[in-house]
Amino acid sequence: MLTLTDVAAGYRHRGRERVIVDEVDAVAPSGAVTALLGPNGAGKSTLLRSLVGLQPLLRGRVTLTDARGRDAELLQLSPRERARRTAVVLTERIDAGLLTGREVVELGRHPYLGLIGRLTDRDRFLVGETLAELQAGDLAGERFAELSDGQRQRLLLARALVGEPELLVLDEPSAFLDVGARVDLMALLRRIARGRGITVVLSTHEVELALRMADRLWLIQDHRITSGAPDTMVADGRIARTFGTRHAVFDAASGTFRVRT
Template sequence: MLGGVSLDARPGELTALLGPNGAGKSTLLRTVAGLLPAVAGSVSLGGTDLLALTPAERARRVAVVLTERVDGGLLTARELVGLGRHPHTGARGTLRAADRAAVDDALAAVRATEFAQRRVGELSDGERQRVLMARALAQAPDLLLLDEPTAFLDAPSRVSVTGLLRRLARDRGIVVVVSTHDVELALRVADRVWLLDRTGGVRTGPPAGLVADGAVGAAFDSDELRFDAGAGTFVMR
């Protein structure tokens, strides 16, 4: 269990949440999102206590993309992205012109416009992941949280999605926090890292600093593998 820690993530930056299996990455991310109750402490966004907000209020500030595969049924990609506007549409859920413009903007931002009319079930894993990110962006969040967004993707798609998240943080000036097992890629692309270890400790800072002081190796080294700080990769012992 994490305790006695203080973490910060900044607008316009990509923050990577890293750590070995069982360190608590998903639990931490879901607690920040308000999906799990916090045992203690607070989560503040721009001076607002997120955990004190109602679910509807929080949905207008925070968007989440989880690892679970989404069954889009017969929905098109555009219709699925449109669901992201529901925190702003009121009880009837009718999309107005401004909502439709937000959907178009979100699809364009993740480069998914070309397959917006295809059914979700017909999309590749990479295309589907972009659509889920677009749905989150359509919420117009101040904070975007993603849990293993590249888990089902091949190597080129992982690089593409991770680079896209960094660009979205910069272009939109939002806080983006992504939990990932793709350590080497995250260290190359992220602006800031939250690094969990097996003992419940947390180190934070720019990737280069955590690599140089041995924190990454201490968190991930095993009997079979070690992190080579000079090369920025894992190597067999």
């Protein structure tokens, strides 16, 4: 489980702060998918990057609770320990050179390798098992650079999971995927969260898809976050108020947007 307590995320430059998201108190449960929603520029990526230590958190506490109920302040862990307990998949396209799909996935075992840096039999077993779980075994021998966006995303997810994380964070994981692949990815993430009992937190612009397939929502509005079950946030009008525009209105009955008439 991931718990945010009085978190503020943003930027600090020459002693001055620019707060993007403030006073965040939220929980992302284990074994579930939590979707972070908000308008463009609301600070979704900034918040996620701050939670996992990719940029400084302005203030607050990020607590990761393991299966035994033991709490750890995530950003107080050593980089190596944090890399073992968390995995991150970002939107940036990576340059993998001539690496094959399997070699990209093997990079996910790096935090566990010894001084020699060689994979053990267990490491190779985990890589093979994860590729099979994600139905990506046929991509193992292909050059990563020559694969489609959907195939690359599946391998990057495998690279994240092969590290056996307690927390999986994804920033816009469906950004370069077609409609069918987006649905497949969300279904896969739900299955992974439940099957492995891990906490999955992702940001997305796919509001309708998140409402159907996420277990919990974090919604950024006016620099604050509210959270709850998708059905609750639809029923109380938070989704409609946040994403409605002059030309589009959210229909709570169908859970879709329609053009205003």
